[in-house]
Amino acid sequence: MKEMNYPTIQHLIGRDWIASPTPEDRAVINPANGQTIGQIPQASAADLDHAVHSAESAFRRWKNSSPMERSAILRRFADLLRQNDRLIAGWITLDEGKPLVEALAEVRSSADHVDWHAEECRRIYGRIIPSRSPRVQQLVVREPIGVCLAITPWNFPLSQAVRKVAAALASGCTMILKAPAEAPAGCMAIARYLLDAGLPEGCLNLVWGNAAFISETLIARPEVRKVTFTGSVEVGKHLAELAGRHMKRATMELGGHAPVLVFDDADATAAARALAVNKLRNAGQVCIAPTRFYVQQGIYDRFLSELVSAFESVKVGDGLAEGTQMGPLCHRGRVNAMEKLVEDARENGARVLTGGKRIGNHGNFYAPTVVDTPNDDIDLMREEPFGPIAVVSSFRDIEDGLSRANGLPFGLASYVFTNSLERADKAAAGLQAGMVSINQFGLALPETPFGGVRDSGYGTEGGTETFEGYLITKFISRNRAPVL
Template sequence: MSSNVSSSPAHESVYPSLCFYIDGVFHAAGHRRTRAVFDPGTEAVIGELPLADADDVARAIDAAHRAFGRWKNESPLARSDILRRAAALIRERAADIGRHITMDQGKPLHEAVAEVASSAEHLEWHAEEGRRVYGRVVPARSPDVQQTVLREPVGVCAAFSPWNFPFNQALRKIAAALASGCTLVLKGPEEAPSAIVALARVFHDAGLPPGCLNVLWGVPSEVSTQLIESPKVRKISFTGSVPVGKQLAALAGAHMKRMTMELGGHAPVIVCDDADVGRAAAMLAAYKFRNAGQVCVSPTRFFVQRRVYERFVSAWLDAMATLRVGHGLEPGVTMGPLAHARRVAEMEAFVSDAKAKGADIAAGGTRLFSRGHYFAPTVVLAPAADTRLMCEEPFGPIAALVPFDELDAAIAEANRLPFGLASYAFTASSRNAHRISRNLEAGMVNINHFGMGPAEIPFGGVKESGFGSEGGTETFDGYLVTKFVTQLN
């Protein structure tokens, strides 16, 4: 479970120039403020990101507003063709885009390329489903009256995408908005911007009309306030932390803006004593440390029935032993660095709190290497319920393993927190599976496998993990308004 960060030629790759995309035109930094972009694996500066000023944001909003007048009336077939062309370009460019994501976000190259390549499917699915946004005719009470229910695009959307899956999360928002007939201004993550530039180039080359997609970066509080307060923006889509989501939701609510909020989680796992323990441990360990645990649906709180607890811990540690930590461009690496130095400090704080309250650190618990934001994959055994790890989402490579006796107690503990995004369970009993699926308070329940993510599946949470869905037919609900037309003939 170790690796050195080398200066091998594998790290030497040309990082793309960073720019805005407004009204169909790419804009370099020019006179604007810039922000350094770092490789989290080496801490080297690899790029300079232009930051939008108020005039840039206003131009992007105006461009999206003008374009909406045309795009909403465009044939669904024509919109579908553009999304399909963009999907084909994504597949062609996946290797290069993925390499740049590894450079600015840190995840291993195979994960980054897979993130990009799999995203093409979302465009293709939305290209088809966007052709099936139907209204309906409601039989009237008088033969002289015709009653029609129409579903129309809401208008200009402001989208805010995160750094942990910079390509996939942004693409989901773009696909839903464009397939619905909306236009959008996307504020991408300042930490991992190359994926957003690549998306803009993909849609530009696919023939998307100017103004339908606009991308920029800036001081987050300034840009988000200007976008949300603009009367031309009618829909907000945000993926990120619960605290920031609450702030944006309050601002959007003050202006009666539609919202889709996909916020943080603290995903529980229930492993019953009738489960295939070895299989469950191996699957969960690989899934937990994907993207160094910086995943909103990452399994974090593991409740394991006492009869198989020791066996699960042993199998878990065996699976962890196969992990190799290092720079994402190094061959054989299975876990890269954390995205920021502050994430490493947070991991240390979680571990320190757990140890102070009596928990056993079975593996990891320390930062790695002299440079780069690396933290060892960490397992905490039987932490107290009031530890930070059992109450706050760590968003990093830390797992808590806790024994339980009765299933109802495990379900209650899983539901104790205000989060409700993803959840997991492993059991061979259909009765247990039924109890778990009915009683877990989560937007997504995975039993005996990991089934989230495909384009046709709704992805979203409950409680403080947000509202609305991305993916599935539900994705269109946030981008369409319902209009009732009644006509006396």
């Protein structure tokens, strides 16, 4: 760990790195072995006040900066991420647990997201509306909303934060980033390399500590005009309520429990193998991971056999070890949650076909698990496991499949496997989700919109829609002739 120079976790306020030890400091734990690798400082009320003033002061300057200047800084930032990809990826594996190859992919994808925002921010256009009088000019302009608060999750500690930070800065906003205590190094990398790229002081402020205290304090501040959050439905609803109380704009990217419809005309073997890889990415700790597998009766047994085989072939271990395909869960609480869900499944008539248990006595390892259930009555079919568990059930026809897929209040990602264009179109139209992926997994690309509906939240990140949450629309109507 020392050779990787795991960073000292500090607040960044303005250009000052601050970390005054307190009794409330929290340990950063390597989930592969339980060892402490760092300490999380706790922001005080004074720290938060300082961060707000820093971000507000910087906004008065940054909002008037040229899009070309913002673009150039972001491009330098993307280059620094790529130049230091192995160092950053090693940090992410140490504190979050994912295999090094996945962490490298996260760093490189994050750099791509930054480049996208750097290019698109040069195309934030207004428009002229033809008026009813030749004397009147009607303009629509887009202006940055102001200081933004971002609260980001631990499962993709770099990329989830990068999307919010890049969109805000590219729009001309400044940001206070409350980063995840479980996996902090990714956000430390963002702050460090943005400063190295030439970002003016105060444009990004990084704080750590008690999530409830930080969110409630900052959302109430009049200087903070936008809240963006990625995390659980329960916390998201609470934050949305706080934001609504103060009339703050909010973007909420919340939980998923993504359904999969595998029709009987699909290649059962190919679908099972592809879904296994995507289900077990980051040990299943992915909000868009395929989770509820609905497989049509005609290929059910064959699909189930292939899925079990694929799960049993996965090498689980320390993410830094050679050949590891799935690492540990990020923290011990996730292992406990897996055990509780599997116990409920067994008690209520489901079959555990593989896995269903911890691995070893050290670290947060849980075996890739396949559960076969005849109905949707078990907790696994209602609660997002956020771990390496696939729950599989058969369906009769497309109406039955859609009804069960839409049976939960979530609506983030969904997946369809079929060789029928008619079935694909009908399923895409019928699924109540913000994203539908057919015969592939093409979600979360920089150029495509990412977001959910219903309890999975509102607002969009990525694509040309990425700036909508950070801009206000102003209409200007001007009489060219003097008014006498």
